[in-house]
Amino acid sequence: MEFPGVVALDRVSFCVSSGSIHGFLGPNGSGKTTSINIISGLLTPTAGEVILAPAGQGAKGIGLLPETPPLYPTMTVEQYLQFVANLYLTRKESTKAVEQTIDECGLRDCRKRIIAPLSKGYKQRVGIAQALIYSPAIVILDEPTVGLDPHSIDQIRALILSLKDRCTVILSSHNLNEVERLCDQVTILNQGSVVASGEMQEIKQNFKTTHQVVAQVKQWNQELSEELNQTLPNCQVLEYQQSAGRYQVTVSFDGSEQELSQLSLQLANRGQALFKIQEEEMSLEQIFKQATTQSGSRGGN
Amino acid sequence: MLVGHHPFLRLLIKEIRSYFLTPMLYIIGALFSLIIGWLFFNYLVMAKTPTDYSILETVVKPLMGNIHLLMIFIAPLLTMGTFAIERRNGTLDLLLMSPLRHRDIIAAKFLSIVAIIVFLLGLTTICPITLYFSGIEGMAVVGSSYLGLLLCASSYAMIGIFTSSLTDNQVIAAMVSFGIIILLTFCGLVPSFTNGQITAQLFQYFSPPFHLQPFIRGAIKSFDLLYFITLPIYFMLLTHLSLESRRW
Numbered sequence: 280m281e282f283p284g285v286v287a288l289d290r291v292s293f294c295v296s297s298g299s300i301h302g303f304l305g306p307n308g309s310g311k312t313t314s315i316n317i318i319s320g321l322l323t324p325t326a327g328e329v330i331l332a333p334a335g336q337g338a339k340g341i342g343l344l345p346e347t348p349p350l351y352p353t354m355t356v357e358q359y360l361q362f363v364a365n366l367y368l369t370r371k372e373s374t375k376a377v378e379q380t381i382d383e384c385g386l387r388d389c390r391k392r393i394i395a396p397l398s399k400g401y402k403q404r405v406g407i408a409q410a411l412i413y414s415p416a417i418v419i420l421d422e423p424t425v426g427l428d429p430h431s432i433d434q435i436r437a438l439i440l441s442l443k444d445r446c447t448v449i450l451s452s453h454n455l456n457e458v459e460r461l462c463d464q465v466t467i468l469n470q471g472s473v474v475a476s477g478e479m480q481e482i483k484q485n486f487k488t489t490h491q492v493v494a495q496v497k498q499w500n501q502e503l504s505e506e507l508n509q510t511l512p513n514c515q516v517l518e519y520q521q522s523a524g525r526y527q528v529t530v531s532f533d534g535s536e537q538e539l540s541q542l543s544l545q546l547a548n549r550g551q552a553l554f555k556i557q558e559e560e561m562s563l564e565q566i567f568k569q570a571t572t573q574s575g576s577r578g579g580n
Numbered sequence: 581m582l583v584g585h586h587p588f589l590r591l592l593i594k595e596i597r598s599y600f601l602t603p604m605l606y607i608i609g610a611l612f613s614l615i616i617g618w619l620f621f622n623y624l625v626m627a628k629t630p631t632d633y634s635i636l637e638t639v640v641k642p643l644m645g646n647i648h649l650l651m652i653f654i655a656p657l658l659t660m661g662t663f664a665i666e667r668r669n670g671t672l673d674l675l676l677m678s679p680l681r682h683r684d685i686i687a688a689k690f691l692s693i694v695a696i697i698v699f700l701l702g703l704t705t706i707c708p709i710t711l712y713f714s715g716i717e718g719m720a721v722v723g724s725s726y727l728g729l730l731l732c733a734s735s736y737a738m739i740g741i742f743t744s745s746l747t748d749n750q751v752i753a754a755m756v757s758f759g760i761i762i763l764l765t766f767c768g769l770v771p772s773f774t775n776g777q778i779t780a781q782l783f784q785y786f787s788p789p790f791h792l793q794p795f796i797r798g799a800i801k802s803f804d805l806l807y808f809i810t811l812p813i814y815f816m817l818l819t820h821l822s823l824e825s826r827r828w
Contacts (some may be wrong), residue, residue, distance in 0.1 A: 321826070321827065322826075341677065347670050348670070349673060350669060351598070353598060362590060367679060
């Protein structure tokens with residue numbers, strides 16, 4: 280996708296599995312909204328194509344919640360949803376769909392209320408409802424929980440999870456914990472290019488360059504750290520701290536099973552007692568930061 | 581094809597309803613009726629003085645001219661929000677993603693405004709009706725005048741819809757459409773400044789009042805009808821291009 284003087288998206292290619300929740304991440308200006316607009320048919324790419332399955336579903340099979348929900352402020356919630364449903368469905372189908380979506384999105388209390396004075400949370404729910412009302416095969420949600428209170432966030436997240444297997448969800452969010460909790464797959468964009476895309480676990484594995492373990496031992500000091508570094512050259516004690524009468528030692532190692540067993544033995548011997556040892560998993564936030572800073576230049580991996 | 585298209589009808593009904601649910605239409609309607617009523621009263625008072633002219637010449641024709649003048653101001657006000665508000669609310673994308681085709685959206689917007697123009701013109705029919713019950717003859721001229729006004733105001737409305745599709749700022753949309761309407765109107769004054777017969781005729785042809793005059797005189801010519809059909813179609817095509825350009 281090219282805007283005058285700017286290549287907004289460069290060789291962006293990723294697959295979204297049917298029935299999955301796919302996280303779509305990237306820093307501001309990375310091309311997420313442009314990609315979403317292309318997928319939903321609102322923008323025509325200068326090159327390339329979007330292939331939607333089932334074949335022939337086309338853009339009409341996509342429900343979109345943009346960052347600002349598209350609402351008619353003078354309509355009531357029910358009138359608005361009825362109007363959107365009528366654009367896609369027959370009168371009979373639309374009446375049923377409105378009732379179902381109102382229940383699903385928790386809008387029963389405010390169905391007769393004008394949209395304009397509704398709270399941001401309710402407006403967001405109405406926005407989600409319009410994206411779901413005609414049961415599209417693909418639902419794209421751009422920042423669905425931004426600005427909501429914790430209760431509303433939980434409800435919206437539960438709603439998104441309930442969509443799994445019923446339709447394919449593309450979830451764009453800056454809340455990485457949310458994406459990590461909800462999504463099976465993730466695509467990370469940076470400066471208009473895909474820097475990572477695939478199953479969440481697969482990406483975590485790919486980005487794992489150094490492994491870390493956190494161990495709780497009875498005794499630890501600087502001398503023991505240096506001894507461990509000399510005994511196991513592939514291990515590096517990163518830090519240790521005392522808490523509740525125990526020492527928590529963070530060690531990086533090369534990731535092999537053999538190294539891990541040797542490390543646990545050394546920690547048990549030198550630390551007088553080993554209470555707990557745990558391999559730390561890289562969080563999506565760490566992956567995101569790593570992916571979006573590594574790929575300063577276009578192309579990524 | 582359009583009439584049978586269910587989503588199109590839903591959009592048309594929604595558009596008409598949204599106009600009648602906002603106070604702007606009633607404010608415009610009240611001011612419009614007030615001005616026309618006051619002018620009608622004054623023309624009637626002046627018509628008491630005996631002249632060689634009929635009441636159609638002294639009351640109806642100037643009244644129709646004034647309705648046209650007011651429509652130059654009203655059309656941009658009515659249409660400034662048609663697409664500008666949709667763009668601002670993000671609902672234009674909702675419509676563009678729906679099964680509605682661009683031409684359906686434009687047609688629904690245009691026809692809803694035409695309905696509003698019919699409503700506004702309907703408010704002024706009290707004047708000719710009063711004349712009719714007073715025994716004044718020549719109501720066919722009144723009919724042709726209203727047809728001309730409807731066509732002319734609809735053309736202005738389509739210009740307004742086009743400018744509204746260019747921006748999300750209603751004020752800019754109204755000012756640009758008003759500018760285009762005034763520019764087209766002034767084309768009719770070119771013959772006063774030029775000796776070139778062809779240039780004068782060419783510019784005159786672009787002027788809506790030039791084509792409205794025969795209607796007010798009671799003459800419905802295909803020449804003028806063609807103008808009032810092609811002008812909105814031309815701006816419909818431009819609006820279509822404007823909507824299409826959002827995808828580029």
